Amino acid sequence: xxxxxxxxxVLLLSKLPALGQRSARRLLLHLLNKKETHFAPLLTALQxxxxxxxxxxxxxxxxxxxxxxxxxxxxxxxxxxxxxQDVADxxxxxxxxxxxxxxxxxxxxxxxxxxxxxxxxKILSLIEKIEKGNVQEVILALPSTVxxxxxAHYLSDRxxxxxxxxxxxxxxxxxxxxLDYLDDGTLQMALKSRREL
Amino acid sequence: xxxxxxxxxVLLLSKLPALGQRSARRLLLHLLNKKETHFAPLLTALQxxxxxxxxxxxxxxxxxxxxxxxxxxxxxxxxxxxxxQDVADxxxxxxxxxxxxxxxxxxxxxxxxxxxxxxxxKILSLIEKIEKGNVQEVILALPSTVxxxxxAHYLSDRxxxxxxxxxxxxxxxxxxxxLDYLDDGTLQMALKSRREL
Numbered sequence: 001x002x003x004x005x006x007x008x009x010v011l012l013l014s015k016l017p018a019l020g021q022r023s024a025r026r027l028l029l030h031l032l033n034k035k036e037t038h039f040a041p042l043l044t045a046l047q048x049x050x051x052x053x054x055x056x057x058x059x060x061x062x063x064x065x066x067x068x069x070x071x072x073x074x075x076x077x078x079x080x081x082x083x084x085q086d087v088a089d090x091x092x093x094x095x096x097x098x099x100x101x102x103x104x105x106x107x108x109x110x111x112x113x114x115x116x117x118x119x120x121x122k123i124l125s126l127i128e129k130i131e132k133g134n135v136q137e138v139i140l141a142l143p144s145t146v147x148x149x150x151x152a153h154y155l156s157d158r159x160x161x162x163x164x165x166x167x168x169x170x171x172x173x174x175x176x177x178x179l180d181y182l183d184d185g186t187l188q189m190a191l192k193s194r195r196e197l
Numbered sequence: 198x199x200x201x202x203x204x205x206x207v208l209l210l211s212k213l214p215a216l217g218q219r220s221a222r223r224l225l226l227h228l229l230n231k232k233e234t235h236f237a238p239l240l241t242a243l244q245x246x247x248x249x250x251x252x253x254x255x256x257x258x259x260x261x262x263x264x265x266x267x268x269x270x271x272x273x274x275x276x277x278x279x280x281x282q283d284v285a286d287x288x289x290x291x292x293x294x295x296x297x298x299x300x301x302x303x304x305x306x307x308x309x310x311x312x313x314x315x316x317x318x319k320i321l322s323l324i325e326k327i328e329k330g331n332v333q334e335v336i337l338a339l340p341s342t343v344x345x346x347x348x349a350h351y352l353s354d355r356x357x358x359x360x361x362x363x364x365x366x367x368x369x370x371x372x373x374x375x376l377d378y379l380d381d382g383t384l385q386m387a388l389k390s391r392r393e394l
Contacts, residue, residue: 005249006246009245017223018220023215025288028246029288031243032259039243043243043247046243050232053232
């Protein structure tokens, strides 16, 4: 290991999430050993994404086309809008394959501590979308944290005036979750919202 | 998540060591969120490494200059040659900062199972280097595995005819190693090669 160009690449790689100095070196070596079969296509793909990435003007997703592929897809239910905190959560829901509607990215959560008020979030554009009349249901897919639930409360208040069904993700025991390892809050919630069988 | 260009980038990222589908997505999103401050310099650095990487004709290291920065460094001891299995091990030793000589990359280890004989490794060029007369010590820094030790044995036999000191890395309890967690082989080795205090 030596020349500053390689050190520079390793340094930049090591600042990525999930990577450290050691794994960054291993990763770069792997790429150098598979220069034509892996390094070249990866560089091309990343450069292409870098050049063409843009934020969808309709939902706030990031994609190489605009509007994004989800908003353009005519096979999806455009009358069901899933509200998410950020693009990472949108991608997580897409990965699950469970949702066939469209999205609306808030761009954050209400937070008194961080000074994030309703104006900082994409709430007005959500309401405008609903007022246009094509939305039948809004699903609030927000995290089960204080900020997430505050934001969900605020949104359901604001949307109460609108002629639209508002729902939220269910909460309870996660799939594969051992009761023994769950926090008390989750257990209380799961007990309170128990389902009849 | 949707368009095939992004999926392609995620797929290629997820095949890197230490990354999976999930961390590849998180990594790409991180880059998209830091497009100018992280994504752009990383792409430039990787492209530069891709364009200029080459194998050092003297030692077998990979670097963006040729001969590599280590072989070109006049402050290093060119009379002490450290023999390593591959470039990854060379970089690991460099990271430790403990070695100030030069290297010789074998390009693998002898292995009857995998059909790797002495001709497949860079052994002849090592002997030629020694025969030129400027090498005083050869340090065998090979892994403590069956293949590694077979290769070390073979090399010390071949180098016995040469007027050169041959040494190997010491073996024993690693720094921070709890005896309780060490394998029996290491314990036996550490006991056998105990040092007088």
